[in-house]
């Protein structure tokens with residue numbers, strides 16, 4: 402029996418090594434908008450992230466002056482100079498070139514929760530859901546608290562705790578997200594805190610600018626040791642994508658998801674090839 406267990410363990414370890422894949426996954430920055438007929442932070446950009454079978458779709462949350470959470474980067478949107486100072490009805494008048502408008506946060510989350518039917522290369526259809534990476538835009542502290550409280554209520558009502566993560570440049574917003582949304586992954590964007598400092602404050606992920614991560618490559622291992630996730634934004638360059646895949650980051654946030662897919666595939670092939678050689 403002991404011998405059998407030993408043989409099985411060796412086979413399993415061998416199988417894992419042989420078929421190990423790159424673990425880095427792709428998040429579309431402001432949705433997968435960089436395609437024909439889409440626009441940043443729209444439902445079509447969310448749908449495109451599904452069609453490309455990406456890991457996640459990042460989007461930005463702002464609150465209008467009358468307290469409605471909407472999905473747009475801001476501060477300017479359409480002909481409105483500052484979305485946070487505009488009323489909800491004003492924001493709803495904005496139309497992008499492709500004919501879509503600014504989604505409310507609730508509309509965006511509902512679409513993400515439902516997922517999309519995606520046509521596969523072989524003609525079959527598959528129901529796909531991507532992770533929703535919600536960036537809370539910085540605002541006055543009391544506004545940030547209102548945004549997080551409203552977001553937390555929606556997440557709870559829609560049971561999205563597993564599907565959503567919250568990111569922000571505002572450390573205050575990250576602390577509030579950790580407080581009001583237990584069980585939801587929270588990642589800090591600014592880059593001025595170490596993984597250890599963040600973990601001690603209850604923030605369980607880093608999502609740093611690529612230049613900062615290249616200066617601090619040890620953050621990846623340090624964060625992983627603490628059980629934190631590592632995301633890097635916004636990577637457009639193929640060589641940099643490759644460096645981050647090799648560094649073992651969990652997520653690459655990019656405006657070029659197709660390029661990131663290529664890099665991951667190349668790394669998978671290279672790993673497989675190297676293992677085949679070692680086996681000879």
Ligand code: MG
Pocket residue numbers: 431459460461536
């Ligand atoms: Mg963003």
